Amino acid sequence: MKIFIDTASIKEIKEAVSLGLIDGVTTNPSLIAKENRPAEDLLKEIATLVTGPISAEVLSLDVEGMLKEARLLTKIAKNIVIKVPLTKDGIKAVRCLAQEGIKTNTTLCFSANQALLVAKAGGNYVSPFIGRLDDISQVGMDLIRNIKTIYNNYSFKTEIIVASVRNPVHVLDAALIGADIATIPFTVIEQLIKHPLTDIGIQRFLEDSKKIPK
Ligand code: E4P
Numbered sequence: 661m662k663i664f665i666d667t668a669s670i671k672e673i674k675e676a677v678s679l680g681l682i683d684g685v686t687t688n689p690s691l692i693a694k695e696n697r698p699a700e701d702l703l704k705e706i707a708t709l710v711t712g713p714i715s716a717e718v719l720s721l722d723v724e725g726m727l728k729e730a731r732l733l734t735k736i737a738k739n740i741v742i743k744v745p746l747t748k749d750g751i752k753a754v755r756c757l758a759q760e761g762i763k764t765n766t767t768l769c770f771s772a773n774q775a776l777l778v779a780k781a782g783g784n785y786v787s788p789f790i791g792r793l794d795d796i797s798q799v800g801m802d803l804i805r806n807i808k809t810i811y812n813n814y815s816f817k818t819e820i821i822v823a824s825v826r827n828p829v830h831v832l833d834a835a836l837i838g839a840d841i842a843t844i845p846f847t848v849i850e851q852l853i854k855h856p857l858t859d860i861g862i863q864r865f866l867e868d869s870k871k872i873p874k
Contacts, residue, residue: 661834661835661838661839661840661841661842662683662684662712662840662841662842663681663682663683663841663842663843663844663849664682664683664684664685664686664712664713664715664821664841664842664843664844665682665684665685665686665843665844665845665846665849666685666686666691666823666825666843666844666845667685667687667691667845667846668687668691668692668694668695668702668706669691669694669695669846670695670702670705670706670709672846673685673706673709673710674709675846676846676849677709677710679849681849682710682712683712683713683841684710684712684713684714684715684841684843685706685710685712685713685714685715686714686715686743686765686787686821686823686843687702687703687706687714687715687716687717687743688715688717688743688767689717689719699716700736703716703733703736703737703740704736704737707736707737707739707740710739711739712739713739713741713763713765713785714737714739714740714741715740715741715742715743715765715767715785716733716736716740716741716742716743717742717743717744717745717767718730718733718742718743718744718745718753721745721747721749722749723749723752723753723756726742726744726749726750726753727753727756727757729742730742730744730753730757730762730764731760731762734762741763741764741765741784741785742757742762742763742764742765743764743765743766743767743787744757744764744765744766744767745766745767745768746766746767746768746769746770746774746778750766751766751777751778751781752781754766754778754781754782754783755781755782758781758782758783758784759782763784763785764783764784764785765783765784765785765786765787765821766778766781766783766785766786766787767787767789767823768787768789769786769787769788769789769803770788770789770792770793770803771803772803772806772807772810774786775788775807775810775811775818775820776810778818779810779811779814779816779817779818783818784817784818784819785818785819785820785821785841786807786818786819786820786821787821787823787843788800788803788804788807788820788821788822788823789823789824790803790804790822790823790824790825790830791823791824791825791826791830792824793824794826800824800830801830801833801834801837804820804822804833804834804837804839805837807820808820808837808838808839819840819841820839820840820841821839821840821841821842821843822834822839822841822842822843823843825842825843825844825845825848826845826848827848827851828848828851828852830842830848831844831848831852
């Protein structure tokens with residue numbers, strides 16, 4: 661499973677990249693707003709740090725606006741992927757952008773039928789938001805399972821990005837289901853590394869090492 665980092669923070673991206681684990685980055689307007697600097701600047705800098713896909717979201721809600729923004733965003737760096745909301749206009753934009761050879765990540769996916777349409781439109785990535793489904797008492801991971809089954813049934817090439825990841829169990833389940841990608845916040849990446857028994861084990865080995873004759 662590929663690991664993307666779900667952030668627009670340069671500090672977090674640098675740290676995660678130094679671990680050698682990062683295959684790509686996803687941003688969204690809320691994440692970019694937290695960084696308090698112009699989006700284009702930020703995306704340019706992210707592109708100097710990461711060679712994999714970097715998702716940048718359009719703000720327009722109409723096809724023409726989305727296409728215009730997408731064409732500008734792709735000028736920032738060749739690995740920019742256009743994040744498009746899962747609406748009627750979004751689906752139309754995905755098809756047009758696919759014809760122009762511009763990669764898309766269709767975001768805010770909350771049903772398997774929506775994901776089916778993304779694949780049929782020729783989308784490169786679809787982002788089902790599992791944490792937000794869990795928040796309203798639906799099992800987010802069931803959505804990933806269903807999309808995976810549908811994509812396998814018809815050999816669709818669209819990659820599933822498990823998004824709105826909130827904890828290490830989400831990552832584990834995504835990998836068990838065979839999702840293509842999980843986009844993970846930095847804090848959860850750190851949680852994946854840590855285990856209390858690892859810390860206790862290190863401590864015990866260090867203490868015992870003091871008893872080894874010199
Ligand atoms: C994914 O591309 C989104 O940026 C993100 O996963 C949304 O997560 P949230 O529901 O925690 O805001």
